[in-house]
Amino acid sequence: MHYIVWIEQFSGMLQRLSHCLTQAETHAAAQGFDVNSLLQERLAPDQFPLVQQVQVACDNLKLMAARLSKTEAPRHEDNESTLAELQERIASTLEFVKGIPAEAYADADHVQVSFPWLPDKHLMGPDYFVQFAVPNLCFHLTTAYAILRYKGVPLGKQDFLARLDFHPGAAQN
Amino acid sequence: MHYIVWIEQFSGMLQRLSHCLTQAETHAAAQGFDVNSLLQERLAPDQFPLVQQVQVACDNLKLMAARLSKTEAPRHEDNESTLAELQERIASTLEFVKGIPAEAYADADHVQVSFPWLPDKHLMGPDYFVQFAVPNLCFHLTTAYAILRYKGVPLGKQDFLARLDFHPGAAQN
Numbered sequence: 145m146h147y148i149v150w151i152e153q154f155s156g157m158l159q160r161l162s163h164c165l166t167q168a169e170t171h172a173a174a175q176g177f178d179v180n181s182l183l184q185e186r187l188a189p190d191q192f193p194l195v196q197q198v199q200v201a202c203d204n205l206k207l208m209a210a211r212l213s214k215t216e217a218p219r220h221e222d223n224e225s226t227l228a229e230l231q232e233r234i235a236s237t238l239e240f241v242k243g244i245p246a247e248a249y250a251d252a253d254h255v256q257v258s259f260p261w262l263p264d265k266h267l268m269g270p271d272y273f274v275q276f277a278v279p280n281l282c283f284h285l286t287t288a289y290a291i292l293r294y295k296g297v298p299l300g301k302q303d304f305l306a307r308l309d310f311h312p313g314a315a316q317n
Numbered sequence: 318m319h320y321i322v323w324i325e326q327f328s329g330m331l332q333r334l335s336h337c338l339t340q341a342e343t344h345a346a347a348q349g350f351d352v353n354s355l356l357q358e359r360l361a362p363d364q365f366p367l368v369q370q371v372q373v374a375c376d377n378l379k380l381m382a383a384r385l386s387k388t389e390a391p392r393h394e395d396n397e398s399t400l401a402e403l404q405e406r407i408a409s410t411l412e413f414v415k416g417i418p419a420e421a422y423a424d425a426d427h428v429q430v431s432f433p434w435l436p437d438k439h440l441m442g443p444d445y446f447v448q449f450a451v452p453n454l455c456f457h458l459t460t461a462y463a464i465l466r467y468k469g470v471p472l473g474k475q476d477f478l479a480r481l482d483f484h485p486g487a488a489q490n
Binding site for chain 1: 360387444446448466
């Protein structure tokens with residue numbers, strides 16, 4: 145599976161997170177509370193709150209795309225304090241990722257990735273992608289969704305999954 | 318990326334879920350409560366409880382491997398009522414998946430997949446994998462972890478992620 149297929153899939157899933165946040169806004173308006181109060185909610189005292197789950201999910205997608213395509217990533221300050229600002233963060237992330245052409249991932253299998261917290265080691269591109277980038281992105285997308293569910297936002301699996309390219313006819317194998 | 322690389326990655330992540338359940342057992346023993354009481358915990362009244370999150374995660378991996386390799390999957394009755402039985406369910410799933418050789422996925426790109434809830438349509442193997450199977454598996458692995466976090470089990474990201482194949486030396490690109 146070419147990297148670009150996954151990048152497009154995860155871009156679709158980040159769009160679904162944006163949709164879930166919009167659902168939260170509708171829910172808050174109907175219930176008469178300030179939707180921004182949800183940003184500091186979390187499931188455990190030592191867990192990132194919703195605002196940080198969304199920021200990290202955005203950075204997971206941004207950095208996955210940037211590293212594997214050797215494209216410089218735009219800097220984000222992690223200073224969002226409203227749901228509207230989180231929506232802008234998502235939009236900015238999606239715009240950056242969409243601007244990277246499929247050809248830019250041609251050398252992704254040979255990219256080396258180091259992290260600030262372990263600077264003298266590296267992962268090869270495919271291991272970075274499969275073992276680290278994808279699990280982390282899915283983790284934060286799901287945890288953001290879980291916090292919204294926990295706070296009563298009416299959501300279901302269909303709000304989490306992105307596009308499904310069905311074809312007509314029962315499977316023939 | 319060959320399917321088998323992903324299957325091995327997700328097998329590793331299901332093993333980590335088993336590890337998280339073991340952590341829950343240790344925590345329950347230290348706190349003096351019955352660990353099996355966690356099985357019915359959930360984050361929202363209309364969400365699957367922990368027991369079902371684990372069952373579905375197991376089935377997501379089992380069916381992803383079975384469908385893409387055209388291997389018949391073993392049947393599981395979804396009748397687990399203790400954490401020990403959930404651990405057996407995970408072990409049985411991992412054993413099945415491990416028994417499928419890499420060559421069995423050779424035709425995965427041309428497999429067609431239908432679902433009982435939409436029997437007259439199908440997804441092609443790659444779309445099934447990227448759009449449905451992987452997001453669902455990651456969703457249920459993360460939600461099981463989130464429920465454990467919510468109930469106070471001491472866990473962190475390192476308990477969720479599987480193997481990371483680091484090489485010595487800073488990245489050179």
